[in-house]
Amino acid sequence: MVVANEWKKSEHVDHYLALVDTVPHRAEGESVLLEQVPLAARRILDLGTGDGRLLDLVRADRPTSVAVAVDVSEPMLERARERFADQPVELLHHDLAEPLPDLGRFDSVVSSLAIHHLEDERKRSLYAEIFAGLKPGGVFANFEHVASPTARLHRRFYEAIGEPLEWEDPSDRLVDVETQLRWLREVGFEDVDCYWKWLEVALLVGVKP
Secondary structure: OOHHHOOOOOOHHHHHHHHOOOOOHHHHHHOOOOHHHHEEEEEEEEEOOOOOHHHHHHOOOOOOEEEEEEOOOOOHHHHHHHHOOOEEEEEEEOOOOOOOOOOOOOOEEEEOOHHHHHHHHHHHHOOOOOOOHEEEEEEEEEEOOOOOOOHHHHHHHHHOOOOOHHHHHHHHHOHHHHHHHHHHOOOOOOEEEEEEOOOOOEEEEEEEO
């Protein structure tokens, strides 16, 4: 798979981490995500954990939680291993393009800037798998790169992050917010909404009844 192969390269990972850390308003959006994950969440799943940045933030306010984190990139997982060396976090190598293994049930599932690399049908089936893996009342919070409604806003996003449009990641499979909210509702999530958005970065949330 082309997407997975890119993430095997340390230079690709280094470039991504340097870029993503400078995305404007990222901390603001992450703070809204943290408000949606119950403080009592005992078991958390992080899909496409990367170097573990988001999961680290989530666990900071939930120090008794345990977590499972998956990623396709071994260079990313190595960084996450360093971050979580002394914490109850199980790190698994897994390509989200394939069905999730049986990981048990979770109080919350989070993801940050990962699912947009999947083809649309796989996004939809992954949302169903997430729903099935959540306990009743469990929360899915997806901090995601989404499609702009116009080409002008798409160009504006790349200007805002300081990247030439021609450097757009060919592995991106961006989908607009409303379509993804509909997909979440179709698999059974309630209280589905976009809880925060800045240009092409959005927080999509749903709760399992």
